[in-house]
Amino acid sequence: MEAKHLIDGIQPNQGPIYPEDINELSSALSDIAEPGKVVVPVGGATRLQIGAKMPHYDYALDLSNMNHLVAHNSADLTCIVQSGITLHSLQNQLREQEQFLAVDAAFPGKATIGGTLASNAPGYLRWQLAHMRDMVIGMQVVLPSGTVTKSGGPVVKNVSGYDMARLHVGGYGTLGVISEISFKLTPLPRRQGSLLVGFQSENELQNFSGEVFDSYVMPLALTGMNEHLIKTLQIDAPRCQYLMVIRIGGRQMAFDRQINILNKMVDQYQHSNTDFLEQNPSDRLWKKIRDFRGYGSSSSITGRVFSTPTRLRSLLRDIVNFFEEIGSTLAISIQPGFGTMEFYIDSLPAEDKTRSTQVIEQIHNIARQNQSHINYEKLPSDLKNGFNMWGQINEGSLGIMRSLRGTYDPGKKLNRGRYLTDKEGS
Template sequence: MPPPGLAARLGWPFRRYGFGANFLFLEEQSLMGDFASFIAALQEQLPQTAVLLDSATLQRYAVDEMQPRAVIVPSSTDEAAQTVALAHQYQVSLLPRGGGTHLGLGGVPKSLEAVIELTRLSRLLEHEAADLTCQVEAGITLAALQRQLAIRGQRLALDPPHAEQATIGGILATNASGPRRLRYGTARDLVIGLRTIQADGEIARSGGRVVKNVAGYDLNKLYIGSLGTLAIIVEANFKLHPLPAAERTLLLTFPAVTDAMRLVSAVLGSVLTPTAIELLDGNAARAIATRAGLSLPANGYTLAFDFEGSLSAIHRQMDETRLLARQHGALMGEDLQGAEQEAFWEAVRAQTSGELTCKATMLITSIAAYLQFAEQLCRRLNLEMAAVAHAGSGIVYLELHPAEVSSELLEALRLLRQQAQEGKGSLVIERAPTALKRQIDVWGPVGSDFPLMQRIKQRFDPGGIFVKGRFVGGL
């Protein structure tokens, strides 16, 4: 027999349950939990939805070495909603997927039955240039969206890595961001409305289409960063920004990280308004230089300041930054613009997504001491480290090598997390080999708010349709 709530909704033992013009007939015997019946119903009721079952495809869609039993690719929001409704009916778990750039984030899934990929939902639905807003489907890539917005001289001020592959839905589900978050914030600051598919297949809206939408609870912020555990994001409304008239990057080098961070504090305490401030250690600078085809100092620490606006305003801000830099012992570096500048920032973003990458958050004033601690720890444990920090936002990315499971690596991760927590921060292992994920909690210990998170998950997804195990505390 099906669960009582579902029986009441479907009219057990026999009732016609409709999806538009398509109908699913339930016989008296229960089909609940029957994966083969789920696939058969899906193919019968939604012939336009691609259902991929061949082993080569399933291997490509593996998550942490777990292959799904099917990959489902709907061609519309309605098809996606009907797919989720069928999964809910047959109690088949779903893992939402976009371009796959952030699938490394999260713990090992408890099970993986079906992946629902949203890349065919890739339209720019509306662009109200006069209002600086747009409405998009979740499967559009960030790069494709930016190209369409640029026609009207605008952009979405998000810059996570791999823009050509990362989809809007994946970016929102993981709350991915990049260096520009210093000036423009993250997705939670730029989203004004969402359209989502709930665990029972119902389509819901939150927020609105105008920037000054303040009515009701802000459910947008609940969905963003929830890793697809509460609902599937299928559309998003954003506030936009004009493309800057010009952009320049100033590079400075410091022999000591403490001097570099003192300059960061000085700039943040001034009237200067950089778009991004990135701190690179020698190993990261070397990797970025190779990737971007540039020459960067391999010793000491490099600070990169990005400025946008009119050329006159940029030159004034760069001159004032240089003046402050001399007072903090900086070695003057070159200025970047054009293709070199674009290649540099693309390489910086890519440097935050290595094979084993940790993301530590902390007070800005703690960054220097944290990096010194990390350097000493890695030398003691014979590990290699490359560090990139959003220096004005209190975020440090550490790439560690070798990534194979070892007592030294486990000890390093434990102490790096402990050090971050002692500084009132946290450490999340954003990317790691599956073998390592099975040895350590990538999210770290849960906080006092975890019972509330459990209640929210139970409320939004009582049947556990969205794959469990990947989010905080195994949610």
């Protein structure tokens, strides 16, 4: 039994299954016909901690052997891959043709394409290159019954009808098992680097990000962080309370023009300071930012908030103020262009579980008051029992999601109990 199949201390009762191809995957799912059996699709196991605690599960459907680049049409900037290929392996093969897939996720040496899509993994290559679901142009999915379905295709074109692949991006493997994906690709930028801009207040950070958004600058990635995350990541930015990291890429003239625009914008902030990193140190910094998924202690908490760029300002202020009131600290990373925020808590100043639950509930309330939605990506195991890790969902949306679950997997064979569609009374 592999350690990576351990989920919240639970191993699969019947053990793992390792399909080698689509036929074996289809047969494995169709052969598990006994009512009540639970199957968990597994890729690199970098995000299996997300979701409610399952009472048990029977089979780990490990797709790590389905790990091939099936086709790569470099002239059309498209490729087809099996879902078990790791991000690192795929990017290395695409780099030979000076191309890359604009999808990034933590621990790319382990994280698989299928798991990254299914869990809607956070990444930073979104400001210019859009959400990772926008990179998908086709998908093959095996339903819980073993039926193989396809949508889209291997070419970039406009088609009529619903884009069914989008249902499975962020579906956490509850509607089917992603087996093969067609992607559109992006040429590698000729020149890359990052500009680091330090500020003394979150208001300056937010104002500057708004100016970048309204300018002619098109960053590959942009993130802001508070001093606690700066210290945790050991970034050399000693004279600032908040830091913005802006990744720029393109041809030399376009690259220089964007850096010049940014420097002129920074000059308007009296107490700001800047640093520029060439590609190699820039890549190392972004790797450090990307791979930090929270603190390592058993009591640590990681949350992810989905808001809008305009609401993010008050959301950030309210959460920071709340933690100051309770005498605790948290590390924060924001993507202002998308209105998303991640927060990382090493431990809470709590006397007991009740106190911890109250703090988490107040974070829920702050998100709700700012018309935002929160997911907890990491919680202590004892807090997972009976706790809604997925935040508040309006009844209309939840009804649609449950209807889809009932249509695709009426027996709840896949990931039963982990996702919000299986939570009673939510």
